[in-house]
Amino acid sequence: MRRIRFTLSYDGSAYSGWQVQPGLSTVQGILEAALSRIEGHPVKVHGSGRTDAGVHALAQVAACDLYNPIPPANLQRALNRLLPPDIRVIALTEANLQFHPRHHALAKTYRYRIHRQPVCPPFDRLYVWQHPFPLDEARMALAAALFEGTHDFRAFTATDDRYTPDTDMRRTVFRSHLFRDGDLLIYEVRGSGFLKHMVRNLAGALIELGCGNLTEADLKQMQQTGIRHKGIRTLPPQGLFLVSVEYAPEP
Amino acid sequence: MRRIRFTLSYDGSAYSGWQVQPGLSTVQGILEAALSRIEGHPVKVHGSGRTDAGVHALAQVAACDLYNPIPPANLQRALNRLLPPDIRVIALTEANLQFHPRHHALAKTYRYRIHRQPVCPPFDRLYVWQHPFPLDEARMALAAALFEGTHDFRAFTATDDRYTPDTDMRRTVFRSHLFRDGDLLIYEVRGSGFLKHMVRNLAGALIELGCGNLTEADLKQMQQTGIRHKGIRTLPPQGLFLVSVEYAPEP
Structure with a gap:
């Protein structure tokens, strides 16, 4: 298993904020859906913190764990193909397994x-x-x-x-x-x-x-x-x- | 009667272009509807030319004729209150009665x-x-x-x-x-x-x-x-x- 750290830019206009909420479209929810498709099983994403409905991000930081060995550059491209154009992964790297975007x-x-x-x-x-x-x-x-x-x-x-x-x-x-x-x-x-x-x-x-x-x-x-x-x-x-x-x- | 000349900035993303088309949302159509509300009878707007569906304008020029004596600054404010936020009147003046935004x-x-x-x-x-x-x-x-x-x-x-x-x-x-x-x-x-x-x-x-x-x-x-x-x-x-x-x- 490896930990992936990514930096996201998003236009919050269309979303009910960062955090997953049942029945609502959220940035975390959209990201988890895209990563889960790539991984082939459910993936949980942790962000540096929540942004409210309608709030934008130039560079939010998040992380998730994957078993898929896809190289970082390919993973970034694959994610950007699956994500809507108002959410973009602008950087993606392998991180230390201890890295936590909120705590750190x-x-x-x-x-x-x-x-x-x-x-x-x-x-x-x-x-x-x-x-x-x-x-x-x-x-x-x-x-x-x-x-x-x-x-x-x-x-x-x-x-x-x-x-x-x-x-x-x-x-x-x-x-x-x-x-x-x-x-x-x-x-x-x-x-x-x-x-x-x-x-x-x-x-x-x-x-x-x-x-x-x-x-x-x-x-x-x-x-x-x-x-x-x-x-x-x-x-x-x-x-x-x-x-x-x-x-x-x-x- | 007087001729009004206005300069418009619009985000074309939501519109089927400039020109009025039955059943479609167009910039000219939205403008005519707003001006007709102010004038109390149908108003025809002439633009400097058409822009296609999805095309934007920083400063399109248009004109119309009004009987309403409302001063230009108030008319601009009234129009911007009636128009959606993706269409803005950025300047508005009285023009010569011969002024035609396309021909001239x-x-x-x-x-x-x-x-x-x-x-x-x-x-x-x-x-x-x-x-x-x-x-x-x-x-x-x-x-x-x-x-x-x-x-x-x-x-x-x-x-x-x-x-x-x-x-x-x-x-x-x-x-x-x-x-x-x-x-x-x-x-x-x-x-x-x-x-x-x-x-x-x-x-x-x-x-x-x-x-x-x-x-x-x-x-x-x-x-x-x-x-x-x-x-x-x-x-x-x-x-x-x-x-x-x-x-x-x-x-």
């Missing part, structure tokens, strides 16, 4: 794309959230750094089956910054790990601050008390991209 | 996008034609200029109801060139007007030359005899963009 991830980077013009180009419509209204972008850019460091982010997450009252919701954010790329305002965040909806809530909190509905003190208070401010919106999924997942080099 | 067009520019890598990013899949196989791109770039000038392009068109044996198929190509933009090989052509499938056939002829299936002499012969070489492929529509339509400045 050291950092992840996400990007949230906000289109700032009144008319959103049709070719961007599935890959941005359009917000053409006034925002104090300079103030937002300064406030973005408040999220850096190790904090309890429970005020910025969603309720979920996987969370109990005892769940440790501390996460470390290495970098949290906002920048302009033409008509796009981009919020980029790199951290040790992220809670459910966390990036969409952090970006949403910055939007409320940019609108003047929240202050820097409100953001700090949310981090300290863990109580969500009622004004925070979870921004819609189509603006969010999982950009990369980082691992230690293999020994 | 002086030049049009099209771009055909060819993705040259074995793995096509999911976000590009609807906007390129993927061709990862060997091509002599330098030879293609030189040959592209052969199409420049005034020629009879009947060897590079498709049969169509609108063409009779007497149809004048001479067109003037001002510029025909090929260039690289990262993983994309782009064929860009600017001309006085284009026949049905002409750009997709010109690009297809260059591909056959780049593969070694045709020579420069074959291309010249096609231009002289008007007889289509059997090896020419009409490249698929999703790689094609109408980039711009040029007019004389209004007096």
Whole structure:
């Protein structure tokens, strides 16, 4: 048996997220079906983490175990032939048998794309959230750094089956910054790990601050008390991209 | 009555082309429906020319007549609210009552996008034609200029109801060139007007030359005899963009 590590790029528009769910089309489900066809028996795929319905990935990392001796380059080609064109395997290698895409991830980077013009180009419509209204972008850019460091982010997450009252919701954010790329305002965040909806809530909190509905003190208070401010919106999924997942080099 | 001129950007993926066709969803049909709702009676839209099913536009130009006195900025907003997000009005002005988007067009520019890598990013899949196989791109770039000038392009068109044996198929190509933009090989052509499938056939002829299936002499012969070489492929529509339509400045 060998462990295969692959890097995936996908357009999340058509999928109910990463994770297999009965009766729904998911990225993990589509991948498992393609790998199972190649392997000739059911194959289980592990990802670096879930992405929500409608969220995209430039480079999600996943792994599976195979007995099939097909060389990596051929396996990548075979998979890309079986997968729909909105899911692509962009890299595929043999990994250490201990490699686990979630447990061994050291950092992840996400990007949230906000289109700032009144008319959103049709070719961007599935890959941005359009917000053409006034925002104090300079103030937002300064406030973005408040999220850096190790904090309890429970005020910025969603309720979920996987969370109990005892769940440790501390996460470390290495970098949290906002920048302009033409008509796009981009919020980029790199951290040790992220809670459910966390990036969409952090970006949403910055939007409320940019609108003047929240202050820097409100953001700090949310981090300290863990109580969500009622004004925070979870921004819609189509603006969010999982950009990369980082691992230690293999020994 | 006043004449309205508008510039449209659309993702052609979901449409059976520009032109109204009974029972099919077309860009012109969708526009006419939206304008008719605003005007309160049927409105006819004239475009600078047709685009085929699946072909995109960065800036198609069209016009219509309205009695409604709504100011241009409000009309643009109202239209964009009624139109689906894959069709956007990116500019809208009052035009001279004589303005006709097809008759008065002086030049049009099209771009055909060819993705040259074995793995096509999911976000590009609807906007390129993927061709990862060997091509002599330098030879293609030189040959592209052969199409420049005034020629009879009947060897590079498709049969169509609108063409009779007497149809004048001479067109003037001002510029025909090929260039690289990262993983994309782009064929860009600017001309006085284009026949049905002409750009997709010109690009297809260059591909056959780049593969070694045709020579420069074959291309010249096609231009002289008007007889289509059997090896020419009409490249698929999703790689094609109408980039711009040029007019004389209004007096």
